[in-house]
Amino acid sequence: MRRSFLPTLPTLLLAATFAPVLPAQTESGFKLPSNALAALVDAPLTPTVSLSPDKSTLLLLERSALPPLTELAQPELRLAGLRLNPATNGPSREPYTTGLVLNSLAGGAERRITGLPAGARLNHVSWSRDNRHLAFTVTLETSIELWAADTATATARRLTARPLNLTTETPAWLDAATLIVPFIPADRGAPPPEPRVPAGPVIQENLGGKRPSRTYQDLLANAHDEALFDHYTTSELALVTLDGTVTPLNQRGSFALVAPSPDGRYVLLHTLHRPYSYLVPAGRFPTAITVVDRSGKTVHTLADLPLAESIPIPTGSVRTGPRSVTWRADVPATLSWLEALDGGDAGKPAELRDAWFTLAAPFTQKPVTQHRFALRVAGPVTWGDDQHAIINESWWKTRTVRTWLVAPGTPGSAPTLLFERSSEDRYKNPGSPVLARNQFGRLTLLLSPDRTKIYLDGEGASPEGNQPFLDEFTLATKTTRRLWRSAAPAFESFITFYDATLKRALTSRESVTDAPNYFIRDLTTGHLTPVTSFPNPYPAFASARKDLIQYKRPDGVALSGTLYLPPGYKSTDGPLPTLLWAYPQEFKSADAAGQIKDSPYRFIRVSPLGPLPFLLAGYAVLDDPTMPIIGEGKTEPNDTYVPQLVASAKAAIDELVRRGITDRNRVAVGGHSYGAFMTANLLAHSDLFRAGLARSGAYNRTLTPFGFQSEERTIWQAPEVYAAMSPFNHTDKVKDPLLLLHGEADNNPGTFPIQSERFYNALKGHGATTRLTFLPHESHGYRARENVLHMLWEMEHWLDTYVKPPAKDKKL
Structure with a gap:
């Protein structure tokens, strides 16, 4: 799973002044607002939820109120746009979950996951594809550990005591019983000390060529920063099974992406490497894009992207070479990626902007050119099957958005334009395709049983305000039939179909005075069955x-x-x-x-x-x-x-x-x-x-x-x-x-x-x-x-x- 590269300063409370009455530096110490306002800060937070792949269980992820300042004051390194806690080898100031509760949609008492360490800070909670386990990380004072919970017994256990390295990536399921996990290298020594006397000046140069760059924070500044970046972001990958067995993969590096293929036979790696930059964050560092098998052997190298310091400023400009490299979600192991045809420069006129490629395992053939696009491809491909995939292209200058139906099993075939609108026009937004999990546990396009229709849900912006909706969309005729729409005085949003009949749906429902809660809605009768009963926290x-x-x-x-x-x-x-x-x-x-x-x-x-x-x-x-x-x-x-x-x-x-x-x-x-x-x-x-x-x-x-x-x-x-x-x-x-x-x-x-x-x-x-x-x-x-x-x-x-x-x- 990809970690967000969030680029966080030490302690200094500078309270300046009511000019011209007070002096330049005034009272120190924290103040409290009126009691009514202060009470809001400690109001209990409503849990977030995660639905099991088989839609039988709603996992409630409990959250604490705002953390104390001592948590933010922990040691922190700011390197190449990343903010790291050197004590834990994970991101600093990361929100976390404090408890896990299983709620059956069929009814029955809630079941709390037991066996967690006291005061546990949980993150990266994910379901196994067979619904039987949850994997998550537990952050301690000086390390981060990998844990799992059995959903049948609602008990948790530690899988391994070996500390994780979550500075750039997180654990991901390879199959229903195996995770691929980044660990701190076993032979890693102490962090490189900062030299008392620099070995020389810090030098940057540009020997011709325009390389504009927007303003970024927390960049590398010297050779010591580079050494620290290497030290803390370098991981060793290993496979971890639910019985706690750890199998090294012999893959070591600063991994920006570790993505298993849908069938679990391969892993896509994005590995950052030198030369680093003092002008741009880690996401633009040189990146080797490779595929390894379950033994750790490299079976394919897609690209080794150079440092990207000179991406043009206009919106829509992109890095040259393969980008948005992912797996096709509906087949066992096929890579998908985009490449700019205009040099990545959105400010330059061009008839074609992007090309879309795929390459199936065992990755020995030439890449297949799926389509070329007049605008910049925006967002991921929504996969369905060989005849159905949805892809969007857009252009910022005109605010144009086009949605295409493509047949990835027939490369080069004419795509079908489903929608074209302005990105600013919320009233004409047709909604987003409804997705369902396939045999690989991946979210893919939900098609009607005869595979002639898809389903769309959206906010339903209108002159009366947002009214969420669910539509059935016939692909051949491009016509829509409304299945349901939220009605006053409630605000209700479609989450997913509850079962294969497509007659019941899980929704979130609220009103001005009623906190959001989850319901099973019968789309034929309108009957609502409550699933949760969260109180009004305010x-x-x-x-x-x-x-x-x-x-x-x-x-x-x-x-x-x-x-x-x-x-x-x-x-x-x-x-x-x-x-x-x-x-x-x-x-x-x-x-x-x-x-x-x-x-x-x-x-x-x-x-x-x-x-x-x-x-x-x-x-x-x-x-x-x-x-x-x-x-x-x-x-x-x-x-x-x-x-x-x-x-x-x-x-x-x-x-x-x-x-x-x-x-x-x-x-x-x-x-x-x-x-x-x-x-x-x-x-x-x-x-x-x-x-x-x-x-x-x-x-x-x-x-x-x-x-x-x-x-x-x-x-x-x-x-x-x-x-x-x-x-x-x-x-x-x-x-x-x-x-x-x-x-x-x-x-x-x-x-x-x-x-x-x-x-x-x-x-x-x-x-x-x-x-x-x-x-x-x-x-x-x-x-x-x-x-x-x-x-x-x-x-x-x-x-x-x-x-x-x-x-x-x-x-x-």
Whole structure:
């Protein structure tokens, strides 16, 4: 299984200031918000679920509330975009499961998996294809172990005491009784010490040729980093059976991918190797793509990809050579991959962009060219059989998405175009193919018994809000028959068909006040049989009100947002102080920008990281009001970013005031990441808000010169756009109080902590009322309990100080 290459800084709590009242460095120590908000941080989390391959059992994966700061403060190495815990040889700051419970869909008492070590942190939980076992890892203080559970007896046991290496890959089932597992090499010694005196300078050079690169975090910086990368990412692969037998494969390396073939006879390996780079993360390092058999013998080398430092900037640009190399899911052992026909450069005109190849075991023949595509192939192939596979191609510039039906058993045959639409047009999204597990335990296309139809399920976006659906789609005629659709006042989503009759389905159902739970729905009668009974984890919000509101910008663009009112609020209570929490998005179509993207019937999900906690502090909240930045035709959206942003914000406030909900003179705006960037721009370019809350943002676009968000132009191609959009350049215009928060160890490309540090210094230098808080050990998203509580205190205190009191001056 592929590990996500998530690129996390040491301890330093810098609480800056309420300028101009307090000195540059103020009180230290963590603070607590009001009791109502603090209680949300420790609210029990609803378990996540995993369905067994035979659909007989729902596995409940229990989760703890936010971890203590001591977990984030564990040792951490940041190497080539990876963040590793050197004590465990696994990823740092990884969320985990605390308990496993088996829930039979046929009824009966839940069964808890026993035999786990006390305080176990479980990860990478997966079913065996015969449903009889679960495999998972257990993270201890100084190692990670491989465990398994027998689902018949609900008991767990350790398979081997040998420590795993999960820095780049995780265990995967080879067959129903065998896993392929990455271990720490048996002969690995101590980590290489950092030299007290460098052997020489650190040198990078470019001897001609354009090699633009976007901004990345946690890159290798010197020879010692390279040595550490080798030390910690190098694994030895072995087969482990359920009786605990370990059989080495004699394969050693830094494995970015370890993927067994469907029949379990072969393993696809992606192995990273030198020369490394100080400009790009590990995912772009040189990579050998090989196939080995169960004895570890290399039976095929597909490619050895060179270092990819020069992938062009335009969206849709890709690495040259084989990419997206995977196994065909519906046959025993056939490789599938793509190769760019345009040099991987989406900015270059080309009639054909991608070619698709397959190669069957024993891998001795020439690769088969399946098809060539005019656009870039997006996402994996959905496999069915020799006559049925579905593949998508897309193009960012035009937002075009095409869905093709292909016959992989007849290479080169004309594909059938099933759908063509704009990726922005949610109303015309036909849904995604319903999948089912085959004899190999792989998810493949579910076909009707006569193999003439497929099934589609989707969100069902509409002017009334999202209404999930299930359709039957006839391939020959391209016609649809609706089998089911969610209906008010509930919000219900199709998960999978429950049995072979295709007459019953497992669904997830919720309402504004009812937490999501799982049901068996009879698609003929509509009868619902409950499977789970998770309680509402947020009873304090039971009487909160939720409304999906719609309004327009002066230029006619339709806007919407989800309005929440505090528990017990009555219209006679009068206008409220209000928080707008938003995140802008670019569009090429005004019509698409105006589409509704929520449902008025969804459960009120409360995250301590979102804006809804402040309902309990007496604020109205407009969550995710649409802030579309539109550029139709040849016009780029960001050419008019600021005026469109201000117009959308003003339209939202006008609508809230019209409804009698909001006091125009007591409105705050806030956001995270690009939402923080938006917040700073709104305070710099408008007088609409009393205060702003900006978390983990980027404020100076000269620090992201090769593009950001959906902006493909560089700063040298569009200097006026970068200048106009950078709130750092307009610091002198910020007249309303602005709270800045940032994870001290932010790993998100572009949002280096220095962004907030420099912006704060500029604000302070111009006499602005501002405060900067760095949360220790936090990445782009915040996780530690102490930090989240303190973040809520900062935000609540800022709002109560600068927004809640009656305004002295009227806003226009």
